[in-house]
Each structure stands twice: as C-alpha cells, then as structure tokens.
Amino acid sequence: MAAGGFAEAGADLELVGLQKRFPGFTAIEELNLTIPAGSFFALLGPSGCGKTTTLRLVAGLEEVTAGRILIGGKDVTSTKAYQRPVNTVFQSYALFPHMSIIDNVAFGLRRRKIDDAMGKAHEALRLVELDHLAARKPSQLSGGQQQRVALARAIVNRPALLLLDEPLGALDLKLRRQMQLELKSVQEEVGLTFLHVTHDQEEAMTMADTVAVMNKGRIEQLGAPAVLYELPRTVFVANFLGQSNLFSGQVVAENPDSISVDIDGTRIVVPKARAHRTSGHITVGVRPEKLILAREAPVESADNNILGPGRVIDVSFSGVSTQYLIQIPLVGTIVLFAQNMGTGPIVGEGAEVWVSWHVEHGFGLDDEVETGSRFPADTDTATLALQKRHALMSELGED
Amino acid sequence: MAFSAFATATATEQAPRRASKVALLLLLPGIAYLMLFFLVPLFSLVITSLQAPAEFGDIGEFDNAFRWENYTTVIGQYSAQILRSFLYAVLATIFALLFSYPLAYFIGVRARPYPLLQKLILVMVIAPFFISFLLRTLAWKQILSDESPVVAGLKALSLLAPDAFLTGTPFAVVFGLTYNFIPFMTLPLYASLERLDTRYLEAGSDLYSTPFTTFRTVTIPLSMPGIVSGVLLTFIPAAGDYVNASREFLGGTGTTMIGNVIESNFLISLNYPAAASLSIILMAVILVLVTAYVKRSGTEDLL
Ligand SMILES: Nc1ncnc2c1ncn2[C@@H]1O[C@H](COP(=O)(O)OP(=O)(O)OP(=O)(O)O)[C@@H](O)[C@H]1O
Numbered sequence: 144m145a146a147g148g149f150a151e152a153g154a155d156l157e158l159v160g161l162q163k164r165f166p167g168f169t170a171i172e173e174l175n176l177t178i179p180a181g182s183f184f185a186l187l188g189p190s191g192c193g194k195t196t197t198l199r200l201v202a203g204l205e206e207v208t209a210g211r212i213l214i215g216g217k218d219v220t221s222t223k224a225y226q227r228p229v230n231t232v233f234q235s236y237a238l239f240p241h242m243s244i245i246d247n248v249a250f251g252l253r254r255r256k257i258d259d260a261m262g263k264a265h266e267a268l269r270l271v272e273l274d275h276l277a278a279r280k281p282s283q284l285s286g287g288q289q290q291r292v293a294l295a296r297a298i299v300n301r302p303a304l305l306l307l308d309e310p311l312g313a314l315d316l317k318l319r320r321q322m323q324l325e326l327k328s329v330q331e332e333v334g335l336t337f338l339h340v341t342h343d344q345e346e347a348m349t350m351a352d353t354v355a356v357m358n359k360g361r362i363e364q365l366g367a368p369a370v371l372y373e374l375p376r377t378v379f380v381a382n383f384l385g386q387s388n389l390f391s392g393q394v395v396a397e398n399p400d401s402i403s404v405d406i407d408g409t410r411i412v413v414p415k416a417r418a419h420r421t422s423g424h425i426t427v428g429v430r431p432e433k434l435i436l437a438r439e440a441p442v443e444s445a446d447n448n449i450l451g452p453g454r455v456i457d458v459s460f461s462g463v464s465t466q467y468l469i470q471i472p473l474v475g476t477i478v479l480f481a482q483n484m485g486t487g488p489i490v491g492e493g494a495e496v497w498v499s500w501h502v503e504h505g506f507g508l509d510d511e512v513e514t515g516s517r518f519p520a521d522t523d524t525a526t527l528a529l530q531k532r533h534a535l536m537s538e539l540g541e542d
Numbered sequence: 543m544a545f546s547a548f549a550t551a552t553a554t555e556q557a558p559r560r561a562s563k564v565a566l567l568l569l570l571p572g573i574a575y576l577m578l579f580f581l582v583p584l585f586s587l588v589i590t591s592l593q594a595p596a597e598f599g600d601i602g603e604f605d606n607a608f609r610w611e612n613y614t615t616v617i618g619q620y621s622a623q624i625l626r627s628f629l630y631a632v633l634a635t636i637f638a639l640l641f642s643y644p645l646a647y648f649i650g651v652r653a654r655p656y657p658l659l660q661k662l663i664l665v666m667v668i669a670p671f672f673i674s675f676l677l678r679t680l681a682w683k684q685i686l687s688d689e690s691p692v693v694a695g696l697k698a699l700s701l702l703a704p705d706a707f708l709t710g711t712p713f714a715v716v717f718g719l720t721y722n723f724i725p726f727m728t729l730p731l732y733a734s735l736e737r738l739d740t741r742y743l744e745a746g747s748d749l750y751s752t753p754f755t756t757f758r759t760v761t762i763p764l765s766m767p768g769i770v771s772g773v774l775l776t777f778i779p780a781a782g783d784y785v786n787a788s789r790e791f792l793g794g795t796g797t798t799m800i801g802n803v804i805e806s807n808f809l810i811s812l813n814y815p816a817a818a819s820l821s822i823i824l825m826a827v828i829l830v831l832v833t834a835y836v837k838r839s840g841t842e843d844l845l
C-alpha cells in the first residue's frame with residue numbers, strides 16, 4: 144500500500160499463468176497478460192466469461208488457483224486485499240448503506256489517514272456532479288447516481304491501478320459519454336493504470352489503448368482497438384467486435400502477396416498480409432460497412448471481390464445507415480451497411496443485387512468457422528428419447 | 543364522462559373508510575387485551591404503591607391514600623439492591639453480547655456455505671429452552687456447588703483459594719443471568735448478521751481497511767438492529783430477574799436483587815405498597831435507560 148499518499152503514477156500489472164477454479168467450474172483457464180503502467184486497458188467479453196473474476200483476483204478478493212499477479216513488478220499473489228495499491232468500482236456498487244454519500248467517498252482516504260479527506264471527497268463528488276447530494280444515504284439515490292458515487296469512491300484514492308467493473312452500465316448515453324471523457328482525463332492527468340471491464344464494445348474501442356477480448360475464461364485476442372477491428376484473429380472476435388461476413392473454403396491459389404479462396408465456386412481474394420493463415424481450409428471475412436451494393440453486375444477486376452447476383456431479403460433503416468440482408472445462392476446471407484448519403488442505389492426487398500468489396504478490405508482468420516453443430520449436443524432426456532425412437536423407426540422401416 | 547369520474551371518486555373515497563373500520567375491528571381484541579391485562583393492573587399497582595397502613599388493621603391491611611413517602615422510603619431502604627440489580631444486568635448483558643456476537647457471526651456469516659451446520663448450531667442454541675429454566679439453573683447450582691468436581695478441580699489447579707466457594711457469590715449470579723439470557727441475545731444477532739451482505743466487507747478491504755477496521759466501521763453498524771434488540775431482550779428481563787439471585791438458586795445474602803426484594807415484600811412481609819412502589823421504580827428506570835440507549839444507538843425505528 145502506498146501508505147499515506149496518492150500514487151505518483153500508475154503501476155503495471157502482470158498476470159502470469161493465472162487460473163481460477165471454483166468447485167466444479169473453471170472460471171479462468173489460463174491468463175497471461177501484461178498491462179503497461181499508465182495505460183487504459185479494456186477487457187471485453189460476453190456475460191459469464193470471467194471478467195469480474197479476473198478483477199476480483201487482481202483486487203485480492205478471490206484466491207488464485209494457480210499463477211501469479213504482479214503489480215508494479217511486485218508479486219502480490221499472496222497479499223491481502225487491503226494491502227494492494229488497487230481500488231475497484233464494483234459491478235454491484237457495494238456502497239455502504241449506513242454511511243452518507245460523502246462518508247462513503249471519504250472512507251478510503253480516512254483509512255490511509257490522508258489530510259483533508261473531506262475536501263478531497265467533495266472534489267471527487269463534484270467530478271461526478273453529485274456534490275449536492277453529499278449528505279444523502281445511498282438508498283436515496285437512483286441507480287445511475289449510485290454508480291457515479293461508486294466511481295468517485297474509487298477514483299478519489301488515486302490508486303496505482305484502478306479496476307472498473309462496468310462502471311457506466313447504468314447511465315444514459317449522454318451521461319455515459321460525459322463520464323467516459325472524465326474518466327479518460329483523470330487517467331491521463333495522473334497517468335494511472337485503468338483496467339476497465341465492459342460489455343460495450345464502442346466504449347472499449349473509444350477509451351482504451353489496448354483491448355482484450357475474452358471468451359470462456361481465455362483471452363482470444365489482444366491489441367489496439369483499430370487493429371482488433373481490422374484484423375480479427377478468430378471467428379469469435381470477428382463477430383463480437385462489430386459484425387462480420389464470414390466465408391470458409393479451401394485456399395486454391397497462392398500469389399506473391401495474396402491468396403485466393405474458393406467458396407463453393409466463387410473466388411475471394413485476400414491480401415496475404417491480412418490473413419493469419421495462408422493455406423488449407425480457412426475462413427475469410429469482410430466488415431458489412433466495407434461492402435458496396437450494386438444493381439448491375441460490377442466489372443470484374445483484380446482489385447475487387449464480387450458476389451452475386453443475390454436477393455435482398457430484409458432492409459432496415461437505422462438513421463445514419465441502412466442495413467441490408469442479402470441472400471446469395473451457394474454463399475449464404477450477407478449483411479451490408481450502406482451510408483445514407485443519397486449516392487448509392489436504393490433498393491427494396493426482393494431486388495436483385497450484387498455485392499463487391501476492395502480486396503484490401505478482406506481479412507483471413509486463424510480458426511475455422513464452427514459450422515453449427517450438425518448433431519445438436521442436446522443431452523436432455525427428451526431429446527435422447529426422440530433420437531432413440533427415430534433410430535428404431537428407421538430400423539423397423541428397413542426390415 | 544363526468545358521471546363515471548364521479549363514480550370512481552366516491553369509490554376511492556369509500557375504500558379507505560371501509561378499510562379503517564376493518565382495521566379497527568381487527569385491533570379491537572388487542573386493545574381490549576391491553577386495557578384489561580396491562581392498563582388495569584398498572585393502574586391498580588400505582589394505587590397500591592400509594593396506600594398507607596390501615597389504622598387499626600392487621601399486618602397486610604392497607605387503606606387508599608397518597609403516601610408519596612412510600613417511594614422515598616423504599617429508595618432509602620433498598621438503594622443497594624436497586625443499584626446491584628442494574629449492575630448485574632449490565633454485566634450479564636455485556637457478557638452475553640461478548641459471547642453471542644462471535645457465535646452469531648459464525649452461524650450467520652462464516653457457516654453460510656454449510657446450511658446444515660448452521661441449522662445444527664442454531665438448534666444447539668435453542669435446545670435448552672425445552673427444559674424449564676428453573677431446572678437448568680438448579681443444575682448450575684449443582685455444578686458450582688462446593689462439592690462439585692468443577693470447584694474441586696479449580697482448587698486443585700490453584701485457580702480458586704482452598705476455602706473459596708462459588709454459589710452465593712455475585713460471580714454465580716451474573717454467570718446464571720448471562721447463561722439464561724444468551725439465546726435471547728444470540729437469536730436477534732443471528733437474524734441481522736445472517737442478512738449481512740459480504741460485498742460490503744469486500745468493499746471495505748478494497749478501500750484499505752484491515753479486517754478489524756472493517757468489522758468496526760462496517761459489520762457492527764450494519765448489525766446494530768440485532769445488537770439493540772438483543773441488548774433489550776437481555777437487559778430488561780435480567781434487571782427484574784429474581785430467580786438467579788435468590789438463595790434457593792445461585793444467590794446468597796449479599797446478592798439480593800430488586801426482584802427478590804419485591805418478591806419478599808409481596809409474599810413474606812406483606813408490605814404491598816413497598817413492593818408496588820419498587821416495581822414502579824424498576825419500570826421507570828428501565829424505561830429511561832432503554833430510551834436513552836435506543837436514542838444513542840440511532841435505531842429509533844425499533845420502538
Ligand atoms: N463463487 C463462484 N462459484 C462458482 N462459480 C462462479 C463463482 N463466481 C463466478 N462463477 C462463475 O464464473 C464465471 C465467470 O463469472 P464472472 O462473474 O467473472 O463473469 P463476468 O464475465 O463478469 O460476467 P458479466 O459480464 O455477466 O458480469 C461464470 O460462469 C460464473 O457462473
């Protein structure tokens with residue numbers, strides 16, 4: 144603990160072979176992660192993938208099953224929670240119900256005997272625009288206000304490492320944007336290290352220096368937001384960060400700087416530099432906003448991938464853009480976003496269209512598309528009984 | 543339109559009136575009970591406490607009067623027993639709290655992952671109720687008596703002087719009071735600790751507070767309702783108790799409490815006004831102490 148003072152700067156966090164098993168359930172398979180000091184690191188992933196568990200391990204509220212945690216180069220794996228230079232904004236807020244808002248915020252400062260705890264607590268409350276409610280009890284605040292108090296209570300301590308577990312989840316869009324900016328400026332001002340957990344991919348991408356996408360207790364991919372978006376490595380990342388059109392097929396030709404993939408007779412070219420694998424059966428993809436819609440077959444060229452003709456099966460207008468769902472025989476359903484600039488064609492449902500994109504916009508993934516389990520892994524009694532009956536009936540029919 | 547608005551207006555107007563009639567009807571037995579068995583006896587107690595001895599009467603015959611001296615007389619005569627009662631009750635309450643809090647914390651918080659263990663310990667706390675507390679107190683008298691192995695053992699270990707004894711001492715009386723009221727302390731404490739959200743404790747440790755500071759600043763305030771009701775349930779009956787301190791049980795000549803004085807005035811010396819005024823003094827002091835305590839602990843909602 145940085146006794147009696149604020150952290151001068153952020154500390155780096157290193158997780159080495161971290162694993163967490165609950166009785167009968169492995170929440171974290173194996174986590175290796177280095178977060179440089181002073182950076183804003185976002186952990187993104189679906190519900191139940193182990194984000195909160197990771198933060199609890201770092202905060203010292205949960206014991207690790209295996210692996211080590213280093214903060215600022217110091218091994219804190221066996222250090223008690225109150226001795227770690229870490230503060231948490233809890234997903235459930237956990238504001239002390241018997242204390243006023245101001246006492247809640249000053250709690251950590253008082254424990255460390257920092258001068259003028261009250262003044263600093265008021266300042267933190269002003270930051271989240273709640274100073275006028277300082278005398279109230281947490282139960283007298285709305286959910287979003289409680290969340291902001293939780294934020295103030297953690298930030299006021301200026302910890303070397305701040306853990307944020309969906310700290311803005313209960314706020315409306317405008318307030319959320321505003322708090323994002325405040326958070327970012329506090330982080331940059333003092334150079335603290337933020338580990339930010341969120342469901343909101345937009346939030347992760349706009350705020351973080353580095354984003355890690357987590358799935359089923361593992362980190363699938365980690366990198367700068369733009370890199371992650373442009374070059375996803377796995378199907379999960381391609382679909383979790385934004386939307387993707389994915390096609391899988393055999394690599395049929397390898398050129399000096401590109402590969403051609405055969406998708407049931409259609410060729411798709413992907414630059415080698417943008418493909419994680421360049422041979423065998425691979426999955427390639429393209430983002431919906433990179434696609435160009437055409438009512439007539441586009442001119443074939445080496446720079447373009449063309450799919451079509453297909454049929455528009457759904458059109459949905461969302462203000463800035465329009466989303467088209469296009470059914471293309473042998474290829475599948477494709478999602479396309481068209482900016483509503485008044486330039487492109489306007490088509491309705493049932494229209495015959497072609498879809499094309501610049502070769503440079505495609506990407507190749509490292510893993511294979513899970514072709515959807517052909518044999519559903521349903522193991523409940525009803526399904527098993529049904530399968531048994533079908534098998535029996537076909538057997539009898541053959542006889 | 544106007545008609546229907548009128549109709550609903552009368553309907554909503556009538557609803558609460560009907561509801562309050564029903565409520566009154568439901569409250570009636572309770573109010574009657576209180577009138578009959580609390581207010582009437584209380585009134586008669588007050589009258590008795592002001593009576594004067596009948597001029598030509600026998601012992602135990604009194605006339606209605608306004609003899610306020612009854613109060614000053616008993617205070618002068620029994621001040622030692624009055625003070626002793628409250629001292630013993632305070633000590634027993636403190637010991638019961640010190641014993642029960644860790645126990646209730648263990649059952650309500652630590653044993654949460656093991657519901658079976660929780661229930662088992664709770665049964666152990668409540669089980670003694672199945673035996674009359676007179677019998678239990680008599681059993682303690684046996685255990686603490688001079689010839690018991692406990693006293694002999696303590697003497698053998700030189701923890702007790704060779705000529706010392708336990709029954710009839712203040713120690714035995716306070717011990718008996720503490721023992722008898724432990725379930726009344728443990729159960730309300732358990733009820734409030736069982737609902738303690740451990741996420742607040744985690745938040746405390748995340749905000750640099752040691753387990754002890756978290757206990758002092760988070761756990762105790764959050765379990766305050768349980769502490770207050772446990773303290774009241776122990777202190778009030780303990781202050782008026784006359785079983786533990788009586789000579790037939792754990793007490794001696796030097797441990798007489800106000801309850802014993804009232805008992806002997808009512809049943810032996812037949813001095814009803816003295817007994818009645820002592821009872822009223824006991825009630826008044828308890829009322830004042832309890833009100834002050836509840837005010838201080840900030841749990842007025844309980845009363
Ligand atoms: N104490 C526990 N005992 C057993 N399993 C647990 C425990 N705590 C969490 N889990 C399991 O571990 C997994 C990860 O939980 P965690 O709370 O880390 O999810 P999360 O990524 O934060 O999800 P969300 O986004 O919904 O908050 C979940 O499947 C959860 O059921």
Ligand SMILES: [Mg+2]
Pocket residue numbers: 194195196234308
């Ligand atoms: Mg979570």
